[in-house]
Amino acid sequence: MTSLGFSLAQARLAFAGQWLFDGLTVEFAPGSWTGLLGRSGSGKSSLLRMIADLPLPDTHELTLTTDDARPLTGRLAWMAQQDQLLPWRTVVDNVLLGPALRGRPSPADRQRAFSLLDDVGLADKARDWPKTLSGGQRQRVALARTLFEDAPVVLMDEPFSAVDAITRLELHELAARLLAGRTVILVTHDPLEALRLSDRILILAGQPATLSDFDVPPGQRPRALEAPDMLRLQPRLVARLHAPLTAGSQA
Amino acid sequence: MTLLKRLWPAMLGLVALLGLWQGLVVATGVPGYVLPSPLAVVQALATHHQLLWHHTGITVIEIVAGLLIGCLSGLLTALALARFHGLRRTLLPILLISQAIPLFALAPILMLWLGYGMTAKIVMATLIIYFPVASTCYDGLRQTPQGWLDLAQTLGADRRRRLLRIQLPAALPALASGMRMAASAAPIGAVIGEWVGSSQGLGYLMLNANARMQVDLMFAALLILVTFGVALYFAMDALMRHLMPWHEDRTGTQG
Numbered sequence: 001m002t003s004l005g006f007s008l009a010q011a012r013l014a015f016a017g018q019w020l021f022d023g024l025t026v027e028f029a030p031g032s033w034t035g036l037l038g039r040s041g042s043g044k045s046s047l048l049r050m051i052a053d054l055p056l057p058d059t060h061e062l063t064l065t066t067d068d069a070r071p072l073t074g075r076l077a078w079m080a081q082q083d084q085l086l087p088w089r090t091v092v093d094n095v096l097l098g099p100a101l102r103g104r105p106s107p108a109d110r111q112r113a114f115s116l117l118d119d120v121g122l123a124d125k126a127r128d129w130p131k132t133l134s135g136g137q138r139q140r141v142a143l144a145r146t147l148f149e150d151a152p153v154v155l156m157d158e159p160f161s162a163v164d165a166i167t168r169l170e171l172h173e174l175a176a177r178l179l180a181g182r183t184v185i186l187v188t189h190d191p192l193e194a195l196r197l198s199d200r201i202l203i204l205a206g207q208p209a210t211l212s213d214f215d216v217p218p219g220q221r222p223r224a225l226e227a228p229d230m231l232r233l234q235p236r237l238v239a240r241l242h243a244p245l246t247a248g249s250q251a
Numbered sequence: 252m253t254l255l256k257r258l259w260p261a262m263l264g265l266v267a268l269l270g271l272w273q274g275l276v277v278a279t280g281v282p283g284y285v286l287p288s289p290l291a292v293v294q295a296l297a298t299h300h301q302l303l304w305h306h307t308g309i310t311v312i313e314i315v316a317g318l319l320i321g322c323l324s325g326l327l328t329a330l331a332l333a334r335f336h337g338l339r340r341t342l343l344p345i346l347l348i349s350q351a352i353p354l355f356a357l358a359p360i361l362m363l364w365l366g367y368g369m370t371a372k373i374v375m376a377t378l379i380i381y382f383p384v385a386s387t388c389y390d391g392l393r394q395t396p397q398g399w400l401d402l403a404q405t406l407g408a409d410r411r412r413r414l415l416r417i418q419l420p421a422a423l424p425a426l427a428s429g430m431r432m433a434a435s436a437a438p439i440g441a442v443i444g445e446w447v448g449s450s451q452g453l454g455y456l457m458l459n460a461n462a463r464m465q466v467d468l469m470f471a472a473l474l475i476l477v478t479f480g481v482a483l484y485f486a487m488d489a490l491m492r493h494l495m496p497w498h499e500d501r502t503g504t505q506g
Binding site: 049052053054073074076077078080082084086087088089097098100101102129130131149 | 398399401402403404405406407408409412413416417420421423495496497498
């Protein structure tokens with residue numbers, strides 16, 4: 001798998017007869033991790049769905065250009081807030097969902113699924129039903145399923161928000177290690193998560209919303225909680241997320 | 252939790268009801284040709300066991316055949332509706348209209364067309380369950396959680412595989428309630444068919460026994476029908492559980 005960058009232009013989304021955002025332009029560098037933040041209703045999850053070409057109830061447009069000018073279809077993996085494990089498939093069969101939906105998984109596919117489960121530390125759970133797993137374990141299976149696709153672009157919509165804080169920190173480590181080299185867009189509500197995992201933080205805010213950069217701490221992801229600037233930047237990021245609404249109500 | 256432990260309150264209620272029935276018959280001295288006592292029914296069951304056995308066989312075949320055909324065709328209809336958009340506008344209104352036809356009124360026509368044999372009864376049982384199965388299954392197929400559909404799309408699933416590997420298994424719990432309902436409705440269809448015109452079957456036997464004031468025999472036939480209906484329901488329930496070992500059972504030990 002080679003890294004793949006892409007850019008968006010003329011991204012716009014209508015909500016209730018108004019443009020939530022219009023004419024958004026942004027570039028995602030190959031292999032970079034972008035944390036996309038914004039308040040609820042800012043349209044950040046919708047933007048992610050637009051990139052993934054998933055259905056949306058509202059009018060939307062987007063011009064997406066990849067670095068190699070070929071379509072992104074089939075080269076992106078999607079990780080949602082819920083793990084979306086299918087309860088009627090065993091853990092390993094959930095990892096194999098991609099090949100099962102495109103045809104029939106080969107023995108080599110199964111081998112790879114087992115080794116990916118080993119990578120996420122769930123080799124002994126491979127033949128269990130998802131209902132027997134904890135929230136953190138389920139999300140790790142979802143991670144293995146995402147990894148199986150070996151896609152250069154990974155879109156994550158609050159993937160770690162449904163687990164407890166400690167499990168979330170562990171999942172950060174795991175995701176950062178296993179998804180290295182991929183172009184990742186991580187929509188999140190959690191400032192700490194964005195600061196730990198992003199090479200670049202974008203905030204979607206305003207009316208209509210625009211994207212603005214926020215400085216990330218130095219160092220490699222996943223940054224340790226006590227890494228320099230982590231503690232200093234966190235309240236500032238929170239303040240930035242607050243700001244647009246205050247400004248809007250004063251205007 | 253053992254089966255016995257789960258069943259004993261229901262058993263207790265049943266025994267109490269039977270006791271009340273027997274008491275009522277003894278206390279009021281109502282004649283046996285109006286309301287036979289439970290003991291008389293059991294006696295009739297023993298006396299006429301050959302006759303009852305023969306007619307039970309006929310009715311059971313009708314019910315099971317109707318159930319199989321009705322469930323299968325209902326399921327296939329739902330799958331076709333979910334798979335082919337164009338079909339919905341044509342088929343859905345027809346299905347709705349067909350549901351408004353009182354089946355009882357249709358029974359004499361079915362006799363006219365298909366004769367007094369088993370076929371008419373099987374068709375009757377099929378018809379009575381076809382629409383409920385088709386509609387619950389179709390509803391189930393349409394209510395796949397969006398997250399799974401998103402996942403299927405990003406994983407590059409085609410429509411057929413998405414239907415069979417995501418939507419259909421996701422609809423199984425809904426489908427199962429449709430099937431359970433079908434198991435309790437199919438006997439009604441068969442018996443209606445037998446009432447309207449037949450020379451065999453428990454419905455025929457009941458009608459005949461009633462006309463001849465053999466109310467104890469009628470109750471015996473009814474008892475068999477009820478027992479078989481309950482057994483069919485639980486068999487269907489067990490089959491559905493077997494098909495869904497992954498399904499969270501609300502009465503289970505978890506959480």
